[in-house]
Amino acid sequence: MTNKLAPTPLDSRASAVVERLHARSRRQTRRALAPLLVHSVKSRIRTGTWDPTQNADTKAWLADKLVALDPHKAELCYLLCRSLGARRVVEAGTSFGVSTIYLASAIRDNVAGGPGDGLVIGTEHEPGKAAAARRNLDDAGVGEYAEIREGDLRDTLKDLDAPVDFMLVDIWIPLALPALELVVPKLRPGAIVMCDNVVSGHKQYASYLEYVRSPTGPFTSVTLPGHGGVELSMKK
Numbered sequence: 001m002t003n004k005l006a007p008t009p010l011d012s013r014a015s016a017v018v019e020r021l022h023a024r025s026r027r028q029t030r031r032a033l034a035p036l037l038v039h040s041v042k043s044r045i046r047t048g049t050w051d052p053t054q055n056a057d058t059k060a061w062l063a064d065k066l067v068a069l070d071p072h073k074a075e076l077c078y079l080l081c082r083s084l085g086a087r088r089v090v091e092a093g094t095s096f097g098v099s100t101i102y103l104a105s106a107i108r109d110n111v112a113g114g115p116g117d118g119l120v121i122g123t124e125h126e127p128g129k130a131a132a133a134r135r136n137l138d139d140a141g142v143g144e145y146a147e148i149r150e151g152d153l154r155d156t157l158k159d160l161d162a163p164v165d166f167m168l169v170d171i172w173i174p175l176a177l178p179a180l181e182l183v184v185p186k187l188r189p190g191a192i193v194m195c196d197n198v199v200s201g202h203k204q205y206a207s208y209l210e211y212v213r214s215p216t217g218p219f220t221s222v223t224l225p226g227h228g229g230v231e232l233s234m235k236k
């Protein structure tokens, strides 16, 4: 009988690593839902916004949480990067490197079909997470296709080569638009930007969505609803 879902496009070495990490992320998310609500309310009271970077307690609590992209969304990233022939990819929010493994695998598979090289530039401001991401990428066999820039992405994404073929925005919501604005000048026409949870977080994403959906702006944008929703925006 045919399976309901297509198998992972990753090779067996990478899929063994991501399966373990997806399972850990799912367990953490289940346990973290109630505390997350408490942190969110406290943060709003103290700072007026649910921006973990504005609140030391919440930032510390999130320091060991994977918050990994859902597997089917990560698989879509892989497919889009293969279809675009992506060689330079930017990821805003790397955490333990789960989505980065999909992006680096796509670049590795694109590079295998022709000359030249490729790289995913990941960004992570928690040193422990950045170190874990590098280890996980090496374990998955794709470490040479990823550079994890450690620090605040508002600094680490200032210096980027063009053209960028694909960008994943999987970051705390208040940082999504600042991250995108840094990368827009480097995106080639036809490049895709994927942003997670735009339906479940549509109020907090208002300025990001206004920007990518503006008819006079630099993107043509569509929304895939379900599972929090993703926004796919193509650079005009």
Ligand SMILES: C[S@@+](CC[C@H](N)C(=O)[O-])C[C@H]1O[C@@H](n2cnc3c(N)ncnc32)[C@H](O)[C@@H]1O
Binding pocket: 053, 066, 067, 068, 069, 092, 093, 094, 095, 096, 097, 098, 099, 100, 123, 124, 125, 126, 129, 151, 152, 153, 154, 170, 171, 172, 175
């Ligand atoms: C949703 S998680 C990313 C998950 C990752 N894409 C995956 O699939 O495994 C967002 C990450 O962004 C990091 N982050 C938050 N603010 C940041 C900043 N200003 N600069 C760089 N990274 C940041 C957080 O530490 C967190 O690990």
